[in-house]
Amino acid sequence: MRAANSPGRAPELVGATIAAVLLEAVLAALLTLVGIGLTSAGVFAHVPQAVAPGALLTLVGGGWLGNALARRDVRLFPGTREGSKD
Amino acid sequence: MPTRPIGWNVSEVAFGVMYVLVAVQALLLAYGGTRRYVMWRRGRPLSGPLDRVGERARHALAVTFLHRRLLRPGYLYSGLMHLFIFWGFVVLFIGTLIVLLEADIVRPYFGLSFYQGTFYVVYKLVINLFGLLFLVGLLMAVYRRYGQQLPRFRRSLSDDAIVLGLLLFLGLTGFLLQALRLAATHDSAAPIHWVSYPVALALGGVDPAVLTGAHAVTWWSHMLANTALLVYIPVSKLAHIFTGPANVFLRATDPKAALNTIANIEEQEHFGVAKLEDFSWKQLVNFDACMRCGRCLDFCPTFNTGKPLKPRQLIVEIGAYMNRQAGLLAGPAGPRIDEAGVRGSELTAADEPSLVQVPVIANLIGDVVSEDELWDCTTCRACMEQCPVQIEHVPLIVEMRRNLVLEQSKFPQELVTLFNNLERNANPYSFPASTRAEWAAAAGVQELAQVADPSSLEVIYWVGCMSSFDARGQRVATALAKIFAAAEVRFAILGREEGCSGDPARRAGNEYLFQLLAQANIERLNHYSSEKRIVASCPHCFNTLKNEYPQLGGNYEVIHHSQFIQELISSGRLKVAPGVLEGNGFAYHDPCYLGRYNEVYDAPRDVMQSVAGGFAEMPRCRDRGFCCGAGGARAFMEEKRGTRISHNRLNEAIDTRADGVAVACPFCVTMFEDGVRALNVEERFAVKDIAEIVAAALGSES
Numbered sequence: 001m002r003a004a005n006s007p008g009r010a011p012e013l014v015g016a017t018i019a020a021v022l023l024e025a026v027l028a029a030l031l032t033l034v035g036i037g038l039t040s041a042g043v044f045a046h047v048p049q050a051v052a053p054g055a056l057l058t059l060v061g062g063g064w065l066g067n068a069l070a071r072r073d074v075r076l077f078p079g080t081r082e083g084s085k086d
Numbered sequence: 087m088p089t090r091p092i093g094w095n096v097s098e099v100a101f102g103v104m105y106v107l108v109a110v111q112a113l114l115l116a117y118g119g120t121r122r123y124v125m126w127r128r129g130r131p132l133s134g135p136l137d138r139v140g141e142r143a144r145h146a147l148a149v150t151f152l153h154r155r156l157l158r159p160g161y162l163y164s165g166l167m168h169l170f171i172f173w174g175f176v177v178l179f180i181g182t183l184i185v186l187l188e189a190d191i192v193r194p195y196f197g198l199s200f201y202q203g204t205f206y207v208v209y210k211l212v213i214n215l216f217g218l219l220f221l222v223g224l225l226m227a228v229y230r231r232y233g234q235q236l237p238r239f240r241r242s243l244s245d246d247a248i249v250l251g252l253l254l255f256l257g258l259t260g261f262l263l264q265a266l267r268l269a270a271t272h273d274s275a276a277p278i279h280w281v282s283y284p285v286a287l288a289l290g291g292v293d294p295a296v297l298t299g300a301h302a303v304t305w306w307s308h309m310l311a312n313t314a315l316l317v318y319i320p321v322s323k324l325a326h327i328f329t330g331p332a333n334v335f336l337r338a339t340d341p342k343a344a345l346n347t348i349a350n351i352e353e354q355e356h357f358g359v360a361k362l363e364d365f366s367w368k369q370l371v372n373f374d375a376c377m378r379c380g381r382c383l384d385f386c387p388t389f390n391t392g393k394p395l396k397p398r399q400l401i402v403e404i405g406a407y408m409n410r411q412a413g414l415l416a417g418p419a420g421p422r423i424d425e426a427g428v429r430g431s432e433l434t435a436a437d438e439p440s441l442v443q444v445p446v447i448a449n450l451i452g453d454v455v456s457e458d459e460l461w462d463c464t465t466c467r468a469c470m471e472q473c474p475v476q477i478e479h480v481p482l483i484v485e486m487r488r489n490l491v492l493e494q495s496k497f498p499q500e501l502v503t504l505f506n507n508l509e510r511n512a513n514p515y516s517f518p519a520s521t522r523a524e525w526a527a528a529a530g531v532q533e534l535a536q537v538a539d540p541s542s543l544e545v546i547y548w549v550g551c552m553s554s555f556d557a558r559g560q561r562v563a564t565a566l567a568k569i570f571a572a573a574e575v576r577f578a579i580l581g582r583e584e585g586c587s588g589d590p591a592r593r594a595g596n597e598y599l600f601q602l603l604a605q606a607n608i609e610r611l612n613h614y615s616s617e618k619r620i621v622a623s624c625p626h627c628f629n630t631l632k633n634e635y636p637q638l639g640g641n642y643e644v645i646h647h648s649q650f651i652q653e654l655i656s657s658g659r660l661k662v663a664p665g666v667l668e669g670n671g672f673a674y675h676d677p678c679y680l681g682r683y684n685e686v687y688d689a690p691r692d693v694m695q696s697v698a699g700g701f702a703e704m705p706r707c708r709d710r711g712f713c714c715g716a717g718g719a720r721a722f723m724e725e726k727r728g729t730r731i732s733h734n735r736l737n738e739a740i741d742t743r744a745d746g747v748a749v750a751c752p753f754c755v756t757m758f759e760d761g762v763r764a765l766n767v768e769e770r771f772a773v774k775d776i777a778e779i780v781a782a783a784l785g786s787e788s
Binding site: 039044051054058062063071073 | 098105109
């Protein structure tokens, strides 16, 4: 999605709320948990066929979650802002 | 049949945790990568789609996998060091994927196994070889930073310690895991693990229970270190694993000598770069690509003469500023204000003072990059030529200069005079434009306007301002006119119709003035014939006419006088006696805008060989040449900070024991003439343009 007044640029990022990021993050987290569940089943219940799809889902889900948080400006550290010191 | 049990001595819990760690690694890697991507996207869009994608991809692959820009003359140690680390890392990573393929896909889905027999033997031999190369490369890096203690790494040692420590730990624990298993299981295929086998033999007498316990501990620590490394990649210089090749792929493919033009400049309301968003997104990638190798400093005239501008620091600090805005920490940051309380812009030490600690609210120009840093650059391109990941420092600096000049009207006082003179007289000096051809009248050189049939001319001689107005420069122009006459070259000059090419205005950030000057010249040149060859004796004019005028509709065949003289000699039109080296001869200095910008290295050397019987090569030569200090409009500014660049270069020429220095640029002549007077060596050390040397040889022959 692009800001209408800024073609070609990423949308202006503002402080995100948990609600705003919730749905996508929850979906990504769910995918990750399903992946972890599958690999765990593969490992602990000795179903080796479950490990590979589980690992793939874990990888994709984890990546998606990280991507979703980053795109919505959820900060790990407070950042520097540009602007006048006055 | 040789093989090994995958997952030996690894509990189910450990495997379960390993897959949870995959999620953590993926999450943090994706988070860091996306934060960087979001920052880049804040930059301006490109004017069009990326060109020559296939060529870009081929070049990026060659640079990445063959280390074309890392393995270069003078950089054998560091090039091999990085090659070993890179290929060790890549092969070990592929090795891990092969094990996962066997364990999680081939065996469970197909009931087959390839991880045995000959494949296993070859696999182990290769993995051990590349694992060893990986460790050797890392130990070379440790020695380079902590043994040789090079000043260039002084401020990044803590970041380097984390990176090298993690990689070394991974490499060593990988081999230790192998040795512990071999010792504990008495594996009959142990000798094919030829690096860890001696360690396994040494551990042969240890209680198997102890070996098994040590193996488990090592496995956990290896796994956690692996997670730490992956998490550290996006927030450290290790990001160059991805951003380096990306930057090489995105590099400018235009003539490397041309700065980008501001289209429709009359209609623009904002000029250059004052904040990160003013850079294009492609330019922003530059700031994340730096691998902190410091090669940009090796031949940098400002770094080597103690000036505030240090190209690596400029890139690292803006990169850190950008990453802090993205909420990422960019490596350990030292204070911008150094230990002695001196601001970065005032530092003149030869080594880099610090990485960045920018204030919470900061301006790009002023807080992150000082104006002094921007004005110190001679635009010599030494940094860009050496950078392994092709960071384009000079255009970034000129973009910020453009903002200072065109928007903020903040520039050194000397440039006020320069810009005024260029506007009023079409030359950088206070001479009226009407006097431009006075030297020519004395030398019997015709102006184009006086030529009855311009189509009969072979070339137009583009004299340039320095050779038109400066008495010393006029001697070069007169010498060249003498050469033309001797070779019966039909030529004329634009004379009073010639104006400054615009190079100093453009490099100083005054794009508007550059375009005015360039358009006036293009109009006149097109009037006479755009198909005529133009010979320029000034590399700055040569570069501008050849590479930048096409941006404004001026397309000409432009050659430098060194190339033309070589052509005249090799075709037999110019008869010179076989050169005999007199005394100790001359050392040859490569002008930056002739050499690095246009890769004209051999023509002036061939001329020197033909006419003078040889020349002395300075240690810093060709693409590793050292600037005279005049480029980037610096010839028109005072050199207030650090030591003199021209003196640094002159001392190098004097150290060759030559009797003088031969150059092919009127600005180099002036800088070195000033230098020999200041160093008080003018009685024993001459400064000559190659045209003067050739003309003198003609004189002696006659």
